[in-house]
Amino acid sequence: PAQLDLAAVPIGRREDGRPWTVRMVGSHTLIAGATGAGKGSVLWSLIRGLGPAIRDGLVKLWVLDPKGGMELAAGAPLFDRFAYDTAADMADVLEDAVGVMQERAARLRGRTRLHTPSTDEPLIAVVVDELASLTAYAERDDRRRISAALSLLLSQGRAVGVVVVAALQDPRKEVLPFRDLFPTRIALALVEAEQTDLVLGRGARVRGADCSRIPLTTPGIGWVWCDGEPEPARVRAGWVSDEDIAAMVAAFTPGTPPPPAVDDGPVVIDLTDKTRDAQRERES
Numbered sequence: 540p541a542q543l544d545l546a547a548v549p550i551g552r553r554e555d556g557r558p559w560t561v562r563m564v565g566s567h568t569l570i571a572g573a574t575g576a577g578k579g580s581v582l583w584s585l586i587r588g589l590g591p592a593i594r595d596g597l598v599k600l601w602v603l604d605p606k607g608g609m610e611l612a613a614g615a616p617l618f619d620r621f622a623y624d625t626a627a628d629m630a631d632v633l634e635d636a637v638g639v640m641q642e643r644a645a646r647l648r649g650r651t652r653l654h655t656p657s658t659d660e661p662l663i664a665v666v667v668d669e670l671a672s673l674t675a676y677a678e679r680d681d682r683r684r685i686s687a688a689l690s691l692l693l694s695q696g697r698a699v700g701v702v703v704v705a706a707l708q709d710p711r712k713e714v715l716p717f718r719d720l721f722p723t724r725i726a727l728a729l730v731e732a733e734q735t736d737l738v739l740g741r742g743a744r745v746r747g748a749d750c751s752r753i754p755l756t757t758p759g760i761g762w763v764w765c766d767g768e769p770e771p772a773r774v775r776a777g778w779v780s781d782e783d784i785a786a787m788v789a790a791f792t793p794g795t796p797p798p799p800a801v802d803d804g805p806v807v808i809d810l811t812d813k814t815r816d817a818q819r820e821r822e823s
Contacts, residue, residue, distance in 0.1 A: 543592045545656060550584035554773035561585060562723060565653055565697050569718060570706040571738040572727030577758030578706040579610055581725060583779035586614060590791035593617055596658040601636060601665045603629045605672035613784045616792045626673060626681035633688035636665050636701055640692060643699035654700035663701045670707040693720035710737040727761035728753035739764040743771050
């Protein structure tokens with residue numbers, strides 16, 4: 540099978556019917572939405588899209604779940620690191636990611652401008668569910684460690700293959716002071732109209748992407764606006780059920796053998812007289 544393109548990981552559909560893909564190499568991703576807006580659908584769709592690369596060792600997920608593991612624990616076998624108990628534990632993971640980033644930067648400096656994932660040196664995706672629990676609501680010392688590590692990762696990690704995928708409910712500046720460092724921004728249903736521009740960037744509402752008008756009865760629907768794109772695009776993430784997550788774990792846990800290759804060659808149908816005669820006999 541063809542290797543997954545980490546510059547275009549499929550997670551859903553765009554409004555025009557084309558696949559909605561997210562760039563993982565060289566980009567950080569922010570996902571914002573009110574409670575019930577479908578942030579979990581986006582996260583799980585992204586993890587599912589990364590599945591073959593996780594299985595093959597090209598991507599390692601370092602996952603932080605401040606909800607005590609309630610949202611993401613079902614996928615734990617897919618994760619290389621998983622912290623969910625205390626903010627201090629999560630700060631440890633972030634600081635370790637900074638260490639990997641700095642070691643790679645020292646080794647790759649002057650040799651390449653963008654890290655290429657390999658099994659020897661995989662892309663590390665630091666996935667954070669409900670980022671505000673760490674940046675705004677943790678204890679002061681933990682919050683200081685977390686903010687310092689995140690600032691370094693977001694400002695320096697993309698080029699060396701250490702990227703951040705973060706989800707949160709509240710996009711206010713005091714909750715997420717470094718949101719401008721996310722090149723890929725996804726906004727689902729939001730409570731206040733002004734929050735759309737806070738997530739996607741100034742002018743998003745003028746261009747039609749008013750996320751306060753997305754009903755909570757349609758989770759997973761939102762708008763995405765990436766650096767370099769002229770307009771925001773309306774998108775919908777795929778729905779990932781508990782059964783789907785179990786199937787992902789069975790198929791994509793690191794070390795699982797890939798499925799056998801499918802022969803996509805032409806199907807040859809025998810239309811000789813003998814075949815037609817046998818068919819006629821069965822029909823008579």
